[in-house]
Every structure is written in C-alpha cells, then in structure tokens.
Amino acid sequence: MIGIEEGYTISLRSNDNGISHYCCSHCSYSTPYKGNLKSHLVTHSTVRPYVCEVCNKTFNQKGTLKRHFRLHSGERPYKCGVCQRTFAQSYALTYHKKAHSHMT
Numbered sequence: 001m002i003g004i005e006e007g008y009t010i011s012l013r014s015n016d017n018g019i020s021h022y023c024c025s026h027c028s029y030s031t032p033y034k035g036n037l038k039s040h041l042v043t044h045s046t047v048r049p050y051v052c053e054v055c056n057k058t059f060n061q062k063g064t065l066k067r068h069f070r071l072h073s074g075e076r077p078y079k080c081g082v083c084q085r086t087f088a089q090s091y092a093l094t095y096h097k098k099a100h101s102h103m104t
C-alpha cells in the first residue's frame with residue numbers, strides 16, 4: 001500500500017439521475033466507481049513506486065513504466081499499415097503516419 005488516499009478528500013455527489021459520483025478534489029474528474037478514483041488519484045500523487053530496472057527512472061503508474069521499458073527491450077508493438085515499419089511508442093507511429101498523409 002502506497003498511501004495514495006493521504007491528503008485527498010473523496011466527495012460523493014449525486015447527478016441528475018441520482019447516481020453518486022466520487023469526485024477528485026484536484027481536478028474535474030469524477031467516477032461512479034471508487035476504485036477508478038483511487039487509480040486516478042495516483043496521477044496527482046508524487047509517489048512513484050515503479051522503478052525502471054535499467055535506467056532507474058521512476059514512474060507513478062505501472063502502464064507508464066511498461067511503455068517506457070519498451071525503449072530498453074526493443075519491443076516495437078506499433079506497426080504502420082502502409083510501409084510495415086514498426087515503432088516502440090504510439091506517438092512515434094502517429095507522427096510517422098503523418099509523413100504518409102503528406103505524400104501524394
């Protein structure tokens with residue numbers, strides 16, 4: 001347990017349909033599921049429990065560490081459907097695809 005609830009207030013508000021929402025006190029995020037708010041609060045937390053074992057960079061979310069780790073592992077799961085080139089990061093593929101759209 002990393003104590004993500006410390007310093008955060010979880011307020012319960014009802015919308016027009018009478019459905020209660022857990023509201024983040026740091027931004028406009030709200031969700032009917034307490035578990036979702038808990039994982040959302042990690043994005044505001046300075047706790048970064050996920051450490052890259054290669055370069056010791058720290059991350060506050062497991063998914064972020066996973067994406068980062070691909071830089072080291074050489075895994076390239078994003079593939080361009082036009083020229084079959086592969087990319088490690090989704091934004092790199094998005095950027096690459098723009099190059100195709102400029103070609104005529």
Ligand SMILES: [Zn+2]
Nearest residue numbers: 024026027029
């Ligand atoms: Zn928030």
Ligand SMILES: [Zn+2]
Nearest residue numbers: 052054055057
């Ligand atoms: Zn790393």
Ligand SMILES: [Zn+2]
Nearest residue numbers: 080082083085
């Ligand atoms: Zn391509």
